[in-house]
Structures are given as C-alpha cells and as structure tokens.
Amino acid sequence: MESAYGRRGAWGVVAILLLTGVHLVRGGTEQLTAAGPPQPLAADAPAPVASPLPARPALPGSAPLSVTIPAIGVDAPLTRVGLDADGWIEAPPPEHPGRAGWFAGAVTPGEPGTAVVVGHVDTPAGPAVFHSLGALTRGRAIDIHRADGRTAVFTVHGVELVPKDDFPADRVYASTGAAELRVITCGGPYTRAGGYSGNVVVSARLTALR
Numbered sequence: 468m469e470s471a472y473g474r475r476g477a478w479g480v481v482a483i484l485l486l487t488g489v490h491l492v493r494g495g496t497e498q499l500t501a502a503g504p505p506q507p508l509a510a511d512a513p514a515p516v517a518s519p520l521p522a523r524p525a526l527p528g529s530a531p532l533s534v535t536i537p538a539i540g541v542d543a544p545l546t547r548v549g550l551d552a553d554g555w556i557e558a559p560p561p562e563h564p565g566r567a568g569w570f571a572g573a574v575t576p577g578e579p580g581t582a583v584v585v586g587h588v589d590t591p592a593g594p595a596v597f598h599s600l601g602a603l604t605r606g607r608a609i610d611i612h613r614a615d616g617r618t619a620v621f622t623v624h625g626v627e628l629v630p631k632d633d634f635p636a637d638r639v640y641a642s643t644g645a646a647e648l649r650v651i652t653c654g655g656p657y658t659r660a661g662g663y664s665g666n667v668v669v670s671a672r673l674t675a676l677r
Contacts, residue, residue: 504588505602506628506654506667513625513670520624520672522645526577529615531569534584534650538607539599545569545584545611559586564595574646576611577619577673581640581647584611588652588663597652601628601667609648609671621648621671628654628665639668646673 535542548557548568559568567586574580587595609621629635639649648671655665 503657504594504598504654505600507601507626508604511604511623511626513627520622520674522643523673523675525579525646525673526613526617526619526676527615528575528578529613529617531576531582531584531611531613531619533612534567535610535612536600536603536607536650537610538604539602541567541596541599543567543586543596547571548585559596561587561590564590564592567596575613576621576648577613577617577646579644579646580642581649583640584648584650586650586652588654588667597650597667600650600652600669601626601654603669609650609669610677611648618677619646619673620675620677621646622674623669623671625668625670627668627670629668630655630665631663634666639670643672647671648673 530547531545533542533544544566546559546563546566546568548559549571551557557568559566564587567584569576570583570585574582576582576584586597586600588598588600589595603623603626605623605625607623609623611619611621613619629639650669650671652667653663653665654667655663657663
C-alpha cells in the first residue's frame, strides 16, 4: 500500500485489514477490574443520519505527532503504523502501552476523508493508552498535534461498541467529504480464549484549528 500521501481509497480491503489489525490489540489482562474497561453508552452511539456538526475546511496533509483527549486523560505520542508482512495492520508496540498508532494507509488527521488512530485498551502490564476510550461522550474534543505546528481539533459525534465478527466497515470508514477521525480500541466482554469480543469506535469531525 502507498504512503499516507499516496493512495486514499480501497477501504473495502483496508477496513477489513484494519479490523483484523485492531484484533492484534488482543494481548490484555483477563479483566483489570470486575467490570473491565468502560463501555460506550447507547445514548452516545452515532446518529442514524449524518453528523450535524459543522465541518471546518480540511487541511493539507501533515504527519500527526500526538493525540490529546482531555476528558479521559489521554496525552500520547503517535507512532506511524502500517501493514505487516501478512497484510495486517500493525498495533502500537505493546512494550509502550502509553503510545497510540496512526494508520499511514489512510489520510492524515485533518485532511479530507477518514483518518484512523488505534491503540491498546490494556496489556499484560495493566491499562493502556485507550483504556478509558469507552467513557468518552458526544461533544468532547480530541486534539491531534501535527508536524506542521497546527493542532487539529475534532469534536466527537459518536461512540459505539461494535462486534469484531460483524464490523460495519462501510459505515465506519465511509468518507463524508469532511475531515473525519476514527479512534479505535478493543472492548466488550473478554474471554481468555477469544480476547475482547468487540471494538470501541469513536467518530469525530474536524471543527477547529489551533
């Protein structure tokens, strides 16, 4: 696949690979607490119609350096991830549980289209960067700090738990023409044999620039 500044499409293939890649974020604890990581509320699921949020004009491409989500205490460096030799999306290194990854096969955050950031919910060592992602709610901000010195501010318009075995790739990764962001980690019930059964998917739209 070409770099983040090359080909932008092929989500019919990439979305499935991405889903599989997020499954690689499966090395977790049996459950860190009785309840496990926070799970999304039904009230914060994406609306059945397009997001009503006004879209800020998109930006030219620039590599993202870090992600900040103040509402859940995330302030993490971003590592470029791609496809491994088997065609799976690489997960961020488990030895760095506080790091997230941006998928270089899609647009960079702030460009027109759907950018994708992934991260572990936990590792054998404990909670990881996106352990609290399921607690995020509509209206919260996600800041992406870029190499061009700009900070792209995205506003959350949907938080949902989707099953790994029936992942709605066409809907999750569809381009609206605006600059969109998806932040994904594992979620749902956990079993030792199968890992987490679902993915937490946060949908956000570029609404400001700093």
